[in-house]
Amino acid sequence: MQLIMTRSEQNPGLPRVHAFNTFFYSTLRDQGYARVKRWTRRTKLFEKDLVIVPVHLGVHWCCAVVDFRAKTIVYYDALLGDNHECLRLLMAYLSEESEDKLGKAFDKDGWTMRCDKQIPQQLNGYDCGVFAITFAEYLSRDAPFSFSQANCPSLRRRVTYEIATGSLISVN
Secondary structure, eight states, X not given: OHHHHHHXXXXXXXXOEEEOOTTHHHHHHHHOGGGTGGGGTTOOGGGOSEEEEEEEOSSOEEEEEEETTTTEEEEEOTTOOOOHHHHHHHHHHHHHHIIIIISSOOOOTTOEEEEEOSSOOOOSSSOHHHHHHHHHHHHTTXXXXXXXXXXXXXXXXXXXXXXXXXXXXXXX
């Protein structure tokens, strides 16, 4: 996720992205806003285009994205599951974050939330992490999803390479 944010900062043609770490969602869900409110003290969250939230559900990884441009919060689960709790929790987070950081109520007018079902689907029990990372990577550059379960071995190698080298491979 850090590599996605770095690429966003270095490429003005890409969406401005903030990506939370893998502990954010579970900490927010289990311990509340007070435990995560300092996580953005150096980030102007409401000036970003996208906020990427990795979602770990114990044995399954998903991804949620707040898109300030489209006023949407979208949940991406490669097993096509629903998680309305996640959507509600992120909307509540935005409300509390606005009060805390901006000193004003978050304007929810026009915002929508959904669990996207028109996405590449996971066909096994172990590639959820690859799907979640790949969803985040594509979304961070406003690219349409153009991968499938069949691409997972090469996507896994790619992610391993990118982490090892500390740099995302350029995509046209």
